[in-house]
Amino acid sequence: MGRITLRNVAKRFGDVAVIPSINLEVEDGEFVVFVGPSGCGKSTLLRLIAGLEDVSGGVIEIDGVNATELPPARRGLAMVFQSYALYPHMSVRKNIAFPLKMAGMEPAEIARKVEAAAAVLNLTGYLDRRPGQLSGGQRQRVAIGRAIVREPAAFLFDEPLSNLDAALRVNMRLEISELHQTLKTTMIYVTHDQVEAMTMADKIVVLNLGRIEQVGSPLDLYRAPANLFVAGFIGSPKMNLIDGPEAARQGAATIGLRPEHIDLSGSAGIWRGTVGIAEHLGSDTFLRVQVEGIGMITVRAGGDTDLRHGDAVWLTPQPGRMHRFDADGKAMA
Amino acid sequence: MARKTTTARKATVTMLAWTIGFIIFFPVLWTILTSFKTEGEAIAAPPSFLFFDWTMENYLTVNERSDYPRHFWNSVVISVGSTLLGVLIAIPAAWSLAFVPGRRTKDVLMWMLSTKMMPAVGVLVPMYLIFRDAGLLDTKTGLVGVLTLINLPIIVWMLYTYFKEIPAEILEAARMDGASLRSEILYVLTPMALPGIASTLLLNIILAWNEAFWTLNLAAAKAAPLTAFIASYSSPEGLFYAKLSAASTMAIAPILILGWFSQKQLVRGLTFGAVK
Numbered sequence: 001m002g003r004i005t006l007r008n009v010a011k012r013f014g015d016v017a018v019i020p021s022i023n024l025e026v027e028d029g030e031f032v033v034f035v036g037p038s039g040c041g042k043s044t045l046l047r048l049i050a051g052l053e054d055v056s057g058g059v060i061e062i063d064g065v066n067a068t069e070l071p072p073a074r075r076g077l078a079m080v081f082q083s084y085a086l087y088p089h090m091s092v093r094k095n096i097a098f099p100l101k102m103a104g105m106e107p108a109e110i111a112r113k114v115e116a117a118a119a120v121l122n123l124t125g126y127l128d129r130r131p132g133q134l135s136g137g138q139r140q141r142v143a144i145g146r147a148i149v150r151e152p153a154a155f156l157f158d159e160p161l162s163n164l165d166a167a168l169r170v171n172m173r174l175e176i177s178e179l180h181q182t183l184k185t186t187m188i189y190v191t192h193d194q195v196e197a198m199t200m201a202d203k204i205v206v207l208n209l210g211r212i213e214q215v216g217s218p219l220d221l222y223r224a225p226a227n228l229f230v231a232g233f234i235g236s237p238k239m240n241l242i243d244g245p246e247a248a249r250q251g252a253a254t255i256g257l258r259p260e261h262i263d264l265s266g267s268a269g270i271w272r273g274t275v276g277i278a279e280h281l282g283s284d285t286f287l288r289v290q291v292e293g294i295g296m297i298t299v300r301a302g303g304d305t306d307l308r309h310g311d312a313v314w315l316t317p318q319p320g321r322m323h324r325f326d327a328d329g330k331a332m333a
Numbered sequence: 334m335a336r337k338t339t340t341a342r343k344a345t346v347t348m349l350a351w352t353i354g355f356i357i358f359f360p361v362l363w364t365i366l367t368s369f370k371t372e373g374e375a376i377a378a379p380p381s382f383l384f385f386d387w388t389m390e391n392y393l394t395v396n397e398r399s400d401y402p403r404h405f406w407n408s409v410v411i412s413v414g415s416t417l418l419g420v421l422i423a424i425p426a427a428w429s430l431a432f433v434p435g436r437r438t439k440d441v442l443m444w445m446l447s448t449k450m451m452p453a454v455g456v457l458v459p460m461y462l463i464f465r466d467a468g469l470l471d472t473k474t475g476l477v478g479v480l481t482l483i484n485l486p487i488i489v490w491m492l493y494t495y496f497k498e499i500p501a502e503i504l505e506a507a508r509m510d511g512a513s514l515r516s517e518i519l520y521v522l523t524p525m526a527l528p529g530i531a532s533t534l535l536l537n538i539i540l541a542w543n544e545a546f547w548t549l550n551l552a553a554a555k556a557a558p559l560t561a562f563i564a565s566y567s568s569p570e571g572l573f574y575a576k577l578s579a580a581s582t583m584a585i586a587p588i589l590i591l592g593w594f595s596q597k598q599l600v601r602g603l604t605f606g607a608v609k
Contacts, residue, residue, distance in 0.1 A: 052505050073511035085506035089524045098520075102511035146510065 001063045002154035002186030003028045004049060009058035011044055011210075018044050019210040021058065026154075026188060026203075031180050034190045035197040035233070036207035042190045043158055045207070049188065050156050051075050062153060073102070078147035079156040082163060084139045086131040086146075092118075093127040096145045103150070117145045120182075137168045144179070154186035161196065173200060194234055198222070206230050228329035231256045237286055239323070240297050252324035252332055259286060259300040261321035269314025273297065275307050289313060361585070368392070368578035375574040391579035399562060401583060408558035408584075410473050411548070412541035415480035416534055419488045422481070424530075427492035428518060432501060442493065445486040453483075453546050464551055473556045476548060480541045488537055495529025496522065528598070535595050542588045559584035 004026040011019040019041045026032050034042040047053040049060060051072035060068045067075050078099070086095050096117055100110045118124045121141045131139055140160060147155055157176070161169045177200050180187055191197055197204050198218045206213040206221065206229070214226040218234075225231035231239050235258055243254045263269070264287070273291035285305040289297050299315060307313065324332040367375050369387045374380075395401070430438055460479070461470075469475030499522065507521045523530065545560040552561060563584050566577040592599070 050509060052508065072505075072508045073513070077509070079506070079509045081502050081506060083500060083502050085500070085502040087503065087507075087521055087525075089527075098507075098512075099510035102513075102516060146506075150510075 001028050002026075002152075003061075003063050004154060004186065004188070005059075005061040005064075006049070007059040007061070009045075009048060009060060010056045011041070011048055011053065012056040017210065019048075022210075022212055024205065024212065024215070026186060029184045029186055031177075031187045031189065031200060031202045032205060033197040033201035033203070034188065034205050034207055035194055036192065036213075037233075038192055040207040041210035042192075042207045044210075046079075046156050046158055046188060046190045050077055050079050052079075076153040077156055078150050078152035078154075079158065080140070080143045080147050080160045082159040084131070084143045084163075086139060086142055088131050091128050091130055092123060092134070092142050092145075095131065095142055096123075096149055099146060099150045113149050114145075117149045120148070120179075121145050136164050137172060140164065140172060141175075144176075148179070148183065152185070154188060157187065157189040159190055159192070161191075162193075176200065195236060198234070204234075206233060208233075224331065225256075225323065226331050228254060228256075228325050231323055231325070231331075237298050237300075242294055242297075244294075246294050247324075250322065250324055253327040254325040254329070256323035256325065257297075257317050257321065259298040261318045262297070262299045263316040263318060264299055264301050264305075265314045265316065266312075267314065269316040271297075271315040273313055273315060275309055275311045275313060277309065278305070278307055287313070289315060291315065364578045364581050366578075367575055368582045370575050370578075372573055372575045375578070391575045392583070395566070395576055395579045395583065399565060399580075401562065404557060404559045404562040404584075405587070407473060407476075407552075407556055408542055408560075408587075411476045411480060411556075411558050412538045414473070414477040415484065415541050416488075416537040418477060418481045419485050419537060420492075420530065420534060423485060423488040423492050423533075424518060424523065426489050427496050428522060430489070430493050431496035431499075432504060442490065445489060449486050457550060460547075461550065469551075471552045471554055471556050476552055476556055476558070479547050479551065480544055483544070483547065484537050484540055487540070488533055491533040491536070492526070492529065495526045495533075498529075499525050532599050535591070535599050539588055539592060 004024075006022055006024040009019065009022045009024075010017065022045065034045060036042050044053065048055050051067070051070060055068060058068070059066060062075055062077070087098065090098065093114055096114045097110045100113060105113075114127070115124070118127055121144060123138070123141055123145060126134060126138060126142075131142065134142065140163075143160070160176070161172050164172060173196060176187075176189075180200075189196075189200060201218055203215060204218055204221055205215050208229050213233075214221060214230045216224075221230055221234045225234060225239075228241065232241060237259050239256045239258050240262075241254055241256050247253060247255045271291045271294060273289040273294075276288040276290050276296065278288075279286040281303070283303045285301045285303060285307070287299045287301055287305070287307060289299055291297050297315060299313075301307070326332050366382070368391055369389070370381075370385050371388055371390065374385045430442065464470045464475055464479075467475075469478070503525070504517055504521060507517045512520065542559075545564075548558050548560045549564055552558070563577070563580050566573060566580045
């Protein structure tokens with residue numbers, strides 16, 4: 001079981017309220033991603049759940065038990081750190097065995113569990129090496145191995161992939177998702193990368209300045225962002241946010257349009273503009289179009305588009321795809 | 334960036350380094366040479382450097398007249414004992430200074446170091462009276478205690494510096510893995526800081542071995558270490574340079590050998606963290 005409940009959880013460092021007050025429910029078996037820009041408090045929130053930081057107020061419950069005052073070891077959670085945090089003086093085997101040894105398990109039982117974890121993570125051939133002799137991806141796997149042998153109530157991941165190169169990151173992303181499918185254990189995953197959040201999460205928690213901006217499934221957040229912050233943060237490339245007279249015509253302070261929700265034409269449309277930069281990705285082309293009276297708009301076009309800098313184009317927002325926001329940045333119905 | 338070095342420049346620098354090294358080592362060398370001279374040759378002017386009648390006579394006399402093994406054993410007990418005790422106290426102290434720093438941590442560190450800036454003689458009388466009343470005069474226990482206290486600031490400082498190099502995340506991982514504070518220090522922190530701890534041990538054994546002020550003032554006979562053994566040959570009734578030199582050579586030989594064999598470890602420890 002791994003149900004985690006946060007009630008009015010707050011964290012202050014001196015006079016600075018890093019997290020003013022957060023309420024959150026993480027269901028058993030759920031893959032929850034905390035996402036937000038750096039300094040939004042997502043890592044702090046994870047460390048509060050882990051018990052590595054003390055809360056300044058509020059209650060943390062794990063499986064219905066008040067864990068607010070429990071030391072990290074007694075919360076039944078396992079954590080994977082950004083820097084892997086392996087013990088450099090121990091072999092891979094001893095690293096993975098460490099939590100079991102701390103739990104006072106029988107050596108034979110420890111050996112069996114370590115072998116099993118190593119087999120799951122393709123580490124069997126590396127058990128007698130030191131962390132210093134492994135690659136980044138292998139080290140991350142050892143860190144995950146150290147977490148899974150404990151059979152924790154929930155896994156906490158603190159930006160585990162940010163030290164890996166791009167290709168490896170995609171692989172490890174899949175491996176972690178597969179691990180979640182296999183173990184069906186609650187996972188809380190912190191990242192600043194919205195692609196990781198979108199691809200891995202059952203539920204995304206968008207954080208900004210220590211507050212929850214929105215909680216929902218990846219597609220909920222994509223389709224119906226609750227405010228300007230979420231609208232700008234979820235989705236790649238970013239949603240086009242337009243204010244001024246064009247927004248006023250729609251009865252809003254700001255309107256938002258995703259690059260993929262704008263139709264492109266060479267001859268007719270609502271807005272006329274000039275192509276500034278064309279980014280050809282092969283599968284898609286992203287055009288940065290300078291529109292008269294509005295500004296720069298990003299548009300997604302097909303991969304075979306041969307539009308170039310200086311070409312004139314017409315843009316038309318797809319009906320029903322426009323997001324409207326009021327003066328406070330909140331989404332309007 | 335590679336710097337251009339001419340052969341002449343290299344030769345000059347090498348010569349200079351050897352000269353400085355020789356000047357620093359010369360008193361020790363002279364002591365060793367003098368220990369093989371007769372008393373007459375030891376005070377001869379001009380002194381002879383290598384061409385004299387080499388003799389072992391001084392060593393025989395010194396061994397007959399005083400109990401070298403006992404002094405040696407006292408030195409070992411006092412220096413090793415005070416260092417081990419100091420490290421045991423300093424590891425938790427350095428742990429808290431390095432990993433749970435408060436607003437006053439830097440001040441605490443400075444204050445500890447400042448105790449080393451005071452002349453020891455300033456507290457000789459109170460220390461002597463405390464030792465006398467506690468029955469610690471001329472005991473190894475007393476000397477171990479006082480040398481532990483004297484070297485503790487240096488031990489804490491050194492360990493603090495080494496501990497600061499260890500990423501806090503690794504200790505947090507240990508905490509997540511269910512390690513108690515004791516296990517965290519025993520299984521994670523100490524093994525990781527082992528090179529640093531080793532050089533701290535070595536340096537402090539050397540410092541304690543060479544410590545003369547307190548050992549001479551607080552011990553005279555039973556607990557007297559090698560410092561007292563040397564001092565007993567510089568009596569005011571008449572100087573015996575050759576015998577004094579023989580005693581000195583015997584006293585510094587063990588620590589010189591220890592230093593020689595551990596120099597790699599010492600240098601590595603002392604520059605630990607300076608280069609990544």
